[in-house]
Amino acid sequence: MLRLIIRRMLVAIPMLLVCSVLVFVLVANAGDPLEALRGRPNSQQAIAQRTATLHLNKPIFERYWLWFSKMLHGDFGIDNKGLRIGPQLWRAMGTTLQIVLLSTILAVCLGIAVGVISAVRQYSFFDYSATFVSFLFYAMPVFWFAVLLKVFGAIEFNNWLENPGIGTVGFLLIGLLGAGFTSMLFGFKRTVSKRRRLIAGIAGFAGTVLVCLLVDRFLADRTYFRWIGTVNTTDPRFAHQGFWPRLGDHLGHLLLPVTTLAVISYAGYSRFTRASMLETLSADYVRTARAKGVSERAVIFKHAFRTALIPIVTVVALDFGAIFGGAIITETVFSIQGMGKLFREALQKDIDPNKAMAYLIVTAINVVVFNLIADIIYAKLDPRIRHE
Amino acid sequence: MSETTDTTPTTQDHEFDVKARTQAQLVVRRFLHHRLAMISLVVLVLMALLAFAGARVWGYDHARIPQNNLESYNAPSLTKPAGRCRPIETVAVPTNTDPGVTTTVDRLAPAPTTTIAGATGDTGDWRADFIAKYPRDHDLSCAPHLFGTNQVGQDLFAQTLRGTQRSLLIAIMVAIVSTTLGVLIGAAAGFFRGWLDAVLMRMTDLILTVPYLAVAAVLGRKVSGDTWWVIPLILGGFGWMGIARIIRGEFLSLREKEFVEAARASGATSKRIIFKHMLPNAVGPIIVNATLSVAGAILAETALSFLGLGVKSPDVSLGSLVSENQTAFSTHPWLFWFPGLFIIVIVLCVNFIGDGLRDAFDPKQNRVRA
Amino acid sequence: MSADSELLLEVEHLTVDFPTDDGVVHATRDISYTLSRGDVLGVVGESGSGKSVSSLAVMGLLPPTARVSGSAKFCGQELLGSHGAVKSLRGNKLAMIFQDPMTALNPVYTVGVQLREALRVHNREMPKREITERSIDALELVGIPNPKSRLESFPHEFSGGMRQRAMIAMAMINDPDILIADEPTTALDVTVQAQILETLERVQDRTGAAIILITHDLGVIAGIAQRVLVMYGGAVVESGSVDDIFYRTSMPYTAGLLGSMPGIHAHGSRLRPIPGSPPSLIRMPPGCSFGPRCPMVTDACRVDAPGKFSLLGSETHASACIRRDEVLAMDDARTMFAATYDTEVVRD
Ligand SMILES: Nc1ncnc2c1ncn2[C@@H]1O[C@H](COP(=O)(O)OP(=O)(O)OP(=O)(O)O)[C@@H](O)[C@H]1O
Ligand code: SF4
Numbered sequence A: 001m002l003r004l005i006i007r008r009m010l011v012a013i014p015m016l017l018v019c020s021v022l023v024f025v026l027v028a029n030a031g032d033p034l035e036a037l038r039g040r041p042n043s044q045q046a047i048a049q050r051t052a053t054l055h056l057n058k059p060i061f062e063r064y065w066l067w068f069s070k071m072l073h074g075d076f077g078i079d080n081k082g083l084r085i086g087p088q089l090w091r092a093m094g095t096t097l098q099i100v101l102l103s104t105i106l107a108v109c110l111g112i113a114v115g116v117i118s119a120v121r122q123y124s125f126f127d128y129s130a131t132f133v134s135f136l137f138y139a140m141p142v143f144w145f146a147v148l149l150k151v152f153g154a155i156e157f158n159n160w161l162e163n164p165g166i167g168t169v170g171f172l173l174i175g176l177l178g179a180g181f182t183s184m185l186f187g188f189k190r191t192v193s194k195r196r197r198l199i200a201g202i203a204g205f206a207g208t209v210l211v212c213l214l215v216d217r218f219l220a221d222r223t224y225f226r227w228i229g230t231v232n233t234t235d236p237r238f239a240h241q242g243f244w245p246r247l248g249d250h251l252g253h254l255l256l257p258v259t260t261l262a263v264i265s266y267a268g269y270s271r272f273t274r275a276s277m278l279e280t281l282s283a284d285y286v287r288t289a290r291a292k293g294v295s296e297r298a299v300i301f302k303h304a305f306r307t308a309l310i311p312i313v314t315v316v317a318l319d320f321g322a323i324f325g326g327a328i329i330t331e332t333v334f335s336i337q338g339m340g341k342l343f344r345e346a347l348q349k350d351i352d353p354n355k356a357m358a359y360l361i362v363t364a365i366n367v368v369v370f371n372l373i374a375d376i377i378y379a380k381l382d383p384r385i386r387h388e
Numbered sequence B: 001m002s003e004t005t006d007t008t009p010t011t012q013d014h015e016f017d018v019k020a021r022t023q024a025q026l027v028v029r030r031f032l033h034h035r036l037a038m039i040s041l042v043v044l045v046l047m048a049l050l051a052f053a054g055a056r057v058w059g060y061d062h063a064r065i066p067q068n069n070l071e072s073y074n075a076p077s078l079t080k081p082a083g084r085c086r087p088i089e090t091v092a093v094p095t096n097t098d099p100g101v102t103t104t105v106d107r108l109a110p111a112p113t114t115t116i117a118g119a120t121g122d123t124g125d126w127r128a129d130f131i132a133k134y135p136r137d138h139d140l141s142c143a144p145h146l147f148g149t150n151q152v153g154q155d156l157f158a159q160t161l162r163g164t165q166r167s168l169l170i171a172i173m174v175a176i177v178s179t180t181l182g183v184l185i186g187a188a189a190g191f192f193r194g195w196l197d198a199v200l201m202r203m204t205d206l207i208l209t210v211p212y213l214a215v216a217a218v219l220g221r222k223v224s225g226d227t228w229w230v231i232p233l234i235l236g237g238f239g240w241m242g243i244a245r246i247i248r249g250e251f252l253s254l255r256e257k258e259f260v261e262a263a264r265a266s267g268a269t270s271k272r273i274i275f276k277h278m279l280p281n282a283v284g285p286i287i288v289n290a291t292l293s294v295a296g297a298i299l300a301e302t303a304l305s306f307l308g309l310g311v312k313s314p315d316v317s318l319g320s321l322v323s324e325n326q327t328a329f330s331t332h333p334w335l336f337w338f339p340g341l342f343i344i345v346i347v348l349c350v351n352f353i354g355d356g357l358r359d360a361f362d363p364k365q366n367r368v369r370a
Numbered sequence C: 001m002s003a004d005s006e007l008l009l010e011v012e013h014l015t016v017d018f019p020t021d022d023g024v025v026h027a028t029r030d031i032s033y034t035l036s037r038g039d040v041l042g043v044v045g046e047s048g049s050g051k052s053v054s055s056l057a058v059m060g061l062l063p064p065t066a067r068v069s070g071s072a073k074f075c076g077q078e079l080l081g082s083h084g085a086v087k088s089l090r091g092n093k094l095a096m097i098f099q100d101p102m103t104a105l106n107p108v109y110t111v112g113v114q115l116r117e118a119l120r121v122h123n124r125e126m127p128k129r130e131i132t133e134r135s136i137d138a139l140e141l142v143g144i145p146n147p148k149s150r151l152e153s154f155p156h157e158f159s160g161g162m163r164q165r166a167m168i169a170m171a172m173i174n175d176p177d178i179l180i181a182d183e184p185t186t187a188l189d190v191t192v193q194a195q196i197l198e199t200l201e202r203v204q205d206r207t208g209a210a211i212i213l214i215t216h217d218l219g220v221i222a223g224i225a226q227r228v229l230v231m232y233g234g235a236v237v238e239s240g241s242v243d244d245i246f247y248r249t250s251m252p253y254t255a256g257l258l259g260s261m262p263g264i265h266a267h268g269s270r271l272r273p274i275p276g277s278p279p280s281l282i283r284m285p286p287g288c289s290f291g292p293r294c295p296m297v298t299d300a301c302r303v304d305a306p307g308k309f310s311l312l313g314s315e316t317h318a319s320a321c322i323r324r325d326e327v328l329a330m331d332d333a334r335t336m337f338a339a340t341y342d343t344e345v346v347r348d
């Protein structure tokens, strides 16, 4: 295992070096950091100063070397406003990593769960609806979804929190969901008869409606704080409160951006899990397990699912770059001070090369680290790699 | 000597053609039987027709801004817009004799003569006055604002059609660029293996480490109104990695097949083996992925527009429409809904078609009715 | 070997259909046979003739889309249908091994884990130590050297032959009464094939299980089977003892199979596959399904659906051919294909 990690690192480090060179050249040619300044009157001094800090009159490779040697010491230089980038960067990275990690975990868990059920119950109602929902999510522009979520998920929900209660429609919907859930839970095995499933469904409906009634009684005449945040990651009103309220507030703010990012990758993961599961479910070794008399549940989870996980890890790993990209958009919609914000600031009229570089290189490092973790998980899951 | 070496491959090619043709027929038949994919194809073709042909005959231009302010934020409607476009127009027409006279005028009929002859105004012509007040394009169009209008009164339906044109065009260009690059790189890596494979695959990994969107955003900064075609080049130029990996895998396995060995043994050149023998066998994954990359490209263009890069006003794409109108959502929701729904429907259709193609090409799939 | 002839398996009118987009695939039609303790039953037929499907049906391993009818009784217990007893018997009394040992073992678990699992699912209370001991014994029985350390190996560390041995060990670990071996040697090279067959024979000697051996290869059958089912187009077209099939052939298809066997040729030395290709299982030809390829076909074959499985001379020998007596009377039935084969060559 250690050998594997070291070997992967030996590949990753030169790759990051090459990446930094290419990205540096890219950024250097992407625009003139003095563009806006030039248009302004009496800006001679400012131009001279910025030229000096960015070494604009030096050749590009010397500039790269200056940037690189500082970067190795964790110094990302100063931005166009004259502020140090380092502290901004670390703060932003903390925020973005939270969102990216939470959404990846959410998307992976949901995607795998739905994909597995879809595959096991291929061509069932669940399969068709899950497939359709995945396709729908897959077809939505990230920020379009984010704006919808902001309006319906947050503003309307907050309004509801101020005056909570479950309407008739709510009862029906939640009841139906409950019915579907229980009948699926009981009907997981193919052999369960339609009638048993129906009975389980009706019981589920009754149970959920009962719980809803209790909750509704409980909610009546109460009013709650507008919990879900749509701007930033904290609410200043909570700054001086205890740990739990602060955590609650934080989660309320993370909910929407995390959901947005998760939903987009969820679609891909659930489709892929379904395909991967369908393949392993029809594999010879699954037939062998059945022939041995292993129970259907164990066949699905111990044999089919365990093997289906292997390619899923690769897909998730390939997706990290895209998730960081998606974070740029999500952070903008929800006004979050993360890496994406930093990056967009860097792409103003005057391009801010240090800031852009800081974003690109740190993101690349993050992606590489995540990929390394994925590689390790992959090797853990697949003995054929482990023994290589 | 040259005779013999020439004939062997030809017979092989011929046999191969026959096989390929029946295979193609099978694929087409399977695709035609895929109901969802066929519906999607029809919907997509209709939308493309609407976008490219419909935009020409629709009563409004996507860029023209009316000079009256009655058209600002009109809600979608099926009836013709208020405030203009009435065949019978009540206009206060100043006359020489009686400045207060108001008369009813049929705007589409020949100019009335007697009662208001010698009308003044800036030009002394009532009709000119009228037209100055209600400019021509909106003047003569009695079409309803199906999708409403935006703040400056531009017709959203016209804009959406135009945006669909642009988005489809960009997406198809992206698909062509990324598929070509991906196939070439993947084929080279899979066929030659060795150091070339290693270099190309490291390059692929390298590009995957930096978010696609970020690179596109950095590169896209210089794009202006008339260089919109740079966008698909950028998106395609950094979007080929997925296809390259798939084609590489495909080629690695095709390489071991008998007919490739046979071709190699009969002395065919690498170029010939790749293009004549292997590529036709990898056509399934290529077409499927090219299709799916159209869908991805539409979304990528949208994301880029959101960052303020891409197609620039007065030209529009579906992405630029939604991102321009995102702040209007709570007050004028139609501006956000319509272009967004167009994106969703197009991407959904393209993905369904891609899925149908995959099913049609995949010989393992023997879809059994439950 | 078959000293006591206790009836183990009784299959009657087994029919399996698969509804697909292109139509209903009639994978097997009206198959009946019996199997007694100690029997080795050979099943031969070309690819796609329904050999695997018929045995998977008995094991209850067909995909849920399959429509199965007929009956299969194990010691009197019905196996088929939703209330069938096959669930509890599978892996315990009935065991099966498959064609491709490369894919039949789960790549992510060690051979030991998979071997122990087979034992544990039927013996929940068995102590760990005993499970391990019996796993080692099972590997030893099939001739895997160093069985103890081999338990910790992953399938990819085994050769094809060793994997098939491991499969046999896994199938035999619960002392089943019936072992279905679906082309256990097809994917292996010749020397290994012989070893695997030998292993099967040894295992059978030790445990007395009945074996259904599915194969393309009549040579394999001749070596170890006592009775043979010849399948074509989803149906049994001839059945009988090994001698019946080899020396009293009474069905042109069987004759064709014999003629295509390497080693024992009627005349000349070329391997002669039966000209033509197997019938579509969706649209069967009218009358005899072998008609389109049969050198002895007559108009009666196309009209009259033969299939009427009639016994010949001995009580166990049956054929579906309406001209069976003529075939039986031939000196060497294999020669009948010579003419077809020659015309085929001429046409080329
Ligand atoms: N799940 C399925 N759906 C539809 N058709 C099927 C299915 N499984 C098997 N068949 C069809 O049933 C027929 C019999 O298949 P089977 O696997 O029993 O043949 P076989 O005699 O074992 O051939 P082989 O020697 O190649 O193993 C084949 O034509 C196959 O296409
Ligand atoms: S029934 Fe007729 S066609 Fe069929 S095998 Fe016998 S002779 Fe041939």
Ligand SMILES: [Mg+2]
Binding pocket: C051, C052, C053, C182, C183
């Ligand atoms: Mg088979």
